[in-house]
Amino acid sequence: MRGSAASALLLFIALTILVGLTIFLFATGFFAAPPPITPVGVRIDHQYNLTLYATGMAFVLAQLGLGWAVFRYRDRGQPARFTRGNAVLEIAWTIVTAVVFLGLGGLAARSWAQSRITKVPTDAIRVEVTEQQFVYNFRYPGPDGKFGRIDPELISAPTGNPLGIDPNDPAGLDDIVVSTLTVPVNHPIELLIRSQDVVHNFFVRELRLQQDAVPGMTVPLQFTPDRLGRYYIVCTQLCGMGHNQMHSFLDVVSDADYREFLTRAEAR
Amino acid sequence: MNPLPDHVHPAVASPSGFFRRYVFSTDHKVIGLQYYFLALAAVTIGIVLSLLMRVHLAWPQAHWPLVTGGTLRPEQYLALMTMHGTIMVFFVLTTAPLGAFGNYFLPIQIGAPDMAFPRINMLSFWFTLAAFLCMLAAFAVPGGAPISGWTAYPPLSGLGSVTGPGEGMGQTMWIVSIGIFCIASLLASINFITTTIEMRAPGMNLTRMPLTVWAWFVTAVMSLLSFGALLAALIMLVLDRSAGTSFFTPAGLVVNGELQSGYSGGWPLLWEHLFWFFGHPEVYIAILPGMGVTSHVISNFSRKPVFGYRAMAATLCAIGILGFLLWGHHMFVSGMNPYSSLAFSALTLSIGVPSAVKTFNWLGTMWGGKIQFDTPMLFSIGFVSFFVTGGLSGIFLAQPALDNLLHATYYVVAHFHLVMGVAAIFGIFSATYYWFPKMFGRMMDETLGKLHFWLTFVGAYCIFMPMHFMGIYGGIRRYADWTGATYLAALQPLHLFATIAALVTAAAQLIFFYNFVSSLTRGEKAAENPWRATTLEWSTASPPPVDNFAGAFPTVYRGPYEYSVPGAPQDFTPQHLPPELAGVSEGATHA
Numbered sequence: 001m002r003g004s005a006a007s008a009l010l011l012f013i014a015l016t017i018l019v020g021l022t023i024f025l026f027a028t029g030f031f032a033a034p035p036p037i038t039p040v041g042v043r044i045d046h047q048y049n050l051t052l053y054a055t056g057m058a059f060v061l062a063q064l065g066l067g068w069a070v071f072r073y074r075d076r077g078q079p080a081r082f083t084r085g086n087a088v089l090e091i092a093w094t095i096v097t098a099v100v101f102l103g104l105g106g107l108a109a110r111s112w113a114q115s116r117i118t119k120v121p122t123d124a125i126r127v128e129v130t131e132q133q134f135v136y137n138f139r140y141p142g143p144d145g146k147f148g149r150i151d152p153e154l155i156s157a158p159t160g161n162p163l164g165i166d167p168n169d170p171a172g173l174d175d176i177v178v179s180t181l182t183v184p185v186n187h188p189i190e191l192l193i194r195s196q197d198v199v200h201n202f203f204v205r206e207l208r209l210q211q212d213a214v215p216g217m218t219v220p221l222q223f224t225p226d227r228l229g230r231y232y233i234v235c236t237q238l239c240g241m242g243h244n245q246m247h248s249f250l251d252v253v254s255d256a257d258y259r260e261f262l263t264r265a266e267a268r
Numbered sequence: 269m270n271p272l273p274d275h276v277h278p279a280v281a282s283p284s285g286f287f288r289r290y291v292f293s294t295d296h297k298v299i300g301l302q303y304y305f306l307a308l309a310a311v312t313i314g315i316v317l318s319l320l321m322r323v324h325l326a327w328p329q330a331h332w333p334l335v336t337g338g339t340l341r342p343e344q345y346l347a348l349m350t351m352h353g354t355i356m357v358f359f360v361l362t363t364a365p366l367g368a369f370g371n372y373f374l375p376i377q378i379g380a381p382d383m384a385f386p387r388i389n390m391l392s393f394w395f396t397l398a399a400f401l402c403m404l405a406a407f408a409v410p411g412g413a414p415i416s417g418w419t420a421y422p423p424l425s426g427l428g429s430v431t432g433p434g435e436g437m438g439q440t441m442w443i444v445s446i447g448i449f450c451i452a453s454l455l456a457s458i459n460f461i462t463t464t465i466e467m468r469a470p471g472m473n474l475t476r477m478p479l480t481v482w483a484w485f486v487t488a489v490m491s492l493l494s495f496g497a498l499l500a501a502l503i504m505l506v507l508d509r510s511a512g513t514s515f516f517t518p519a520g521l522v523v524n525g526e527l528q529s530g531y532s533g534g535w536p537l538l539w540e541h542l543f544w545f546f547g548h549p550e551v552y553i554a555i556l557p558g559m560g561v562t563s564h565v566i567s568n569f570s571r572k573p574v575f576g577y578r579a580m581a582a583t584l585c586a587i588g589i590l591g592f593l594l595w596g597h598h599m600f601v602s603g604m605n606p607y608s609s610l611a612f613s614a615l616t617l618s619i620g621v622p623s624a625v626k627t628f629n630w631l632g633t634m635w636g637g638k639i640q641f642d643t644p645m646l647f648s649i650g651f652v653s654f655f656v657t658g659g660l661s662g663i664f665l666a667q668p669a670l671d672n673l674l675h676a677t678y679y680v681v682a683h684f685h686l687v688m689g690v691a692a693i694f695g696i697f698s699a700t701y702y703w704f705p706k707m708f709g710r711m712m713d714e715t716l717g718k719l720h721f722w723l724t725f726v727g728a729y730c731i732f733m734p735m736h737f738m739g740i741y742g743g744i745r746r747y748a749d750w751t752g753a754t755y756l757a758a759l760q761p762l763h764l765f766a767t768i769a770a771l772v773t774a775a776a777q778l779i780f781f782y783n784f785v786s787s788l789t790r791g792e793k794a795a796e797n798p799w800r801a802t803t804l805e806w807s808t809a810s811p812p813p814v815d816n817f818a819g820a821f822p823t824v825y826r827g828p829y830e831y832s833v834p835g836a837p838q839d840f841t842p843q844h845l846p847p848e849l850a851g852v853s854e855g856a857t858h859a
Binding site for chain 1: 341415424427527534578579601617634635653660677725733737742753754762833
């Protein structure tokens with residue numbers, strides 16, 4: 001019997017503690033993410049909770065089932081019950097897991113579609129996000145609503161043209177380039193995310209959104225923030241030695257403050 | 269199709285010289301051990317690198333001996349991280365489960381005298397060793413080791429040292445090393461596949477193969493189909509770096525104020541697709557052999573046949589196929605078409621089904637058993653627990669909507685470490701404790717083994733469980749410290765906890781090393797079949813002779829997991845025993 005009682009009991013206790021502690025920490029909101037600031041973020045959190053319940057149940061059943069099996073069927077001199085399996089059980093648990101997992105996926109598809117696939121409202125404010133080692137630049141089109149042409153040959157951060165805006169393109173003359181992102185509350189925003197050098201990322205945990213910035217591509221990302229405040233923008237895609245320093249801020253402000261921000265920026 | 273005479277063969281003498289016998293050997297057992305010791309060396313380095321990272325994360329301001337300036341710089345942290353990931357994934361998790369145990373036990377378990385191509389086998393090992401040395405040399409070149417992570421996304425990895433220290437010569441060494449590793453893996457996979465198909469003993473039908481053999485076979489097929497994609501990608505990356513091509517590099521990049529001229533039309537996502545077309549199957553290459561070992565060991569120590577043997581073999585194949593169809597879940601936020609995310613999500617969730625079925629079958633195998641808790645069994649039970657925990661967090665990450673929050677956070681670190689790191693390592697430990705008596709003819713110490721299990725089991729959970737919470741909170745991985753975003757400072761207590769757990773767990777591995785080394789010479793002599801097991805490796809001497817069966821090649825009469833068969837004289841009925849000796853008829857125990 002090779003000392004099976006002690007090992008079996010210890011395993012049972014260890015797995016029970018694992019399950020109990022995990023439930024406790026999740027139930028008490030241990031290091032929960034801060035509340036979302038968009039309607040889509042709320043839906044994503046809802047989907048997260050749904051997944052947490054489903055997988056949590058599976059976790060509890062599987063770990064406790066394992067703990068119970070090793071404890072209950074430890075070698076006490078009894079003969080093993082000979083069986084090669086049970087086709088009905090196999091089919092049943094295959095179907096149940098398929099339904100649960102794919103069902104979750106189906107539900108999640110809706111919040112993904114809302115965050116990535118829906119049409120951008122025509123009145124959305126468009127801001128171009130250009131990332132480089134290890135800073136963010138945000139470009140607003142200015143009063144004409146048009147972004148000026150960009151030429152990589154003209155990029156020169158020391159002379160105040162970090163994006164390489166062509167001075168000969170009239171559309172670019174009123175473009176505003178700033179290092180933090182300011183947007184009005186309750187207004188749809190569309191970001192156009194680019195990179196000048198390597199792959200970066202745009203992540204705001206309160207938005208529940210992240211998107212890589214891929215050189216050679218312009219990737220759109222939309223959201224409608226409904227809560228005022230200042231939020232961290234961070235890079236989550238390994239981009240070099242300054243990766244962990246690369247950050248900026250998202251300021252969600254009132255309409256009046258947003259107008260004032262634009263006026264001040266245009267004046268510069 | 270069996271090339272061997274059915275029955276008796278003249279015994280093969282081992283080569284006489286030391287070099288031919290232990291160094292440039294073509295014996296699959298020696299090569300298996302060579303792979304094993306290579307993996308041991310690699311895992312030791314990999315653990316040390318991870319400890320350096322963990323210590324830095326817990327005490328970012330700590331002063332280090334031998335580091336200029338005293339504190340660790342971010343690029344040094346990234347170099348540690350890149351090398352930790354690369355060494356662990358390639359030289360431990362690919363090398364030990366398949367290269368070491370597959371090499372040693374696949375031929376014996378199917379009743380063959382060696383691999384189909386012994387010289388190619390030797391070549392595979394030496395290529396792997398060369399790749400490993402080349403990788404280590406990256407630490408020593410100007411600029412140091414690369415900082416682009418084990419995923420090496422271009423353009424960071426594709427433009428040379430302009431993108432960062434380590435991206436010059438260090439990244440080149442990395443690419444060359446992994447390229448050599450790819451060739452070694454391709455050669456090895458052909459060998460495993462051919463051996464399994466062609467060299468099985470009489471009576472060893474596919475449905476009589478141990479699940480370990482099934483697992484190695486599917487793993488080899490996956491290696492064959494995936495390493496080629498990586499090799500192609502690496503060749504393109506080298507050409508981008510040195511020959512002026514633009515596979516991954518678009519026009520108009522300005523790095524550090526310098527315009528990168530001469531490139532046009534490249535696409536960074538092409539690398540991501542090719543890399544993950546390899547990279548995701550690689551995850552299963554690391555874990556499938558562990559699944560095989562776990563099935564094998566749980567059956568042995570529960571004294572019961574594997575519950576649903578055919579389902580277990582079928583789910584290995586299902587995972588092998590699905591494993592190739594879901595690489596895009598690494599790229600939900602990469603900028604690829606958002607519609608394709610939905611397809612990759614559904615396919616990823618689908619692979620949860622065969623994975624769950626395996627878990628149910630492991631529980632089913634134990635259910636009603638007569639469970640003995642020798643160390644191999646403890647590690648297999650640990651495997652199941654970690655596989656469940658790590659697998660279920662995958663259900664979150666498989667949903668692109670949730671990836672919006674969790675991608676590239678510590679949640680992902682927790683997920684893949686538990687499921688492909690810790691679970692796979694538990695598979696390796698289980699296999700080590702289980703087959704040590706066969707490989708070295710001596711038993712490992714049970715008390716030390718149990719102590720090692722408990723410290724590692726509890727320790728690994730303490731390291732990685734907190735990382736789930738770090739990730740949900742928004743803790744980004746691959747950050748040398750939190751100074752760029754002050755909200756991350758709140759995670760410091762969790763980092764401290766994980767680091768202390770890592771130090772304790774790493775120290776516990778010294779128990780394993782001590783046990784391993786001392787058992788080699790002082791362990792109790794192992795009998796031919798100490799675990800009262802059924803498969804062919806237990807029908808021969810410990811350690812086995814050069815041709816594995818001393819000329820008396822086995823014939824197989826029944827399935828691999830005939831434990832506690834009603835009416836049998838003992839609670840295991842070996843595969844090779846003729847019905848008249850086994851006390852049960854062949855038909856009664858046909859799997």
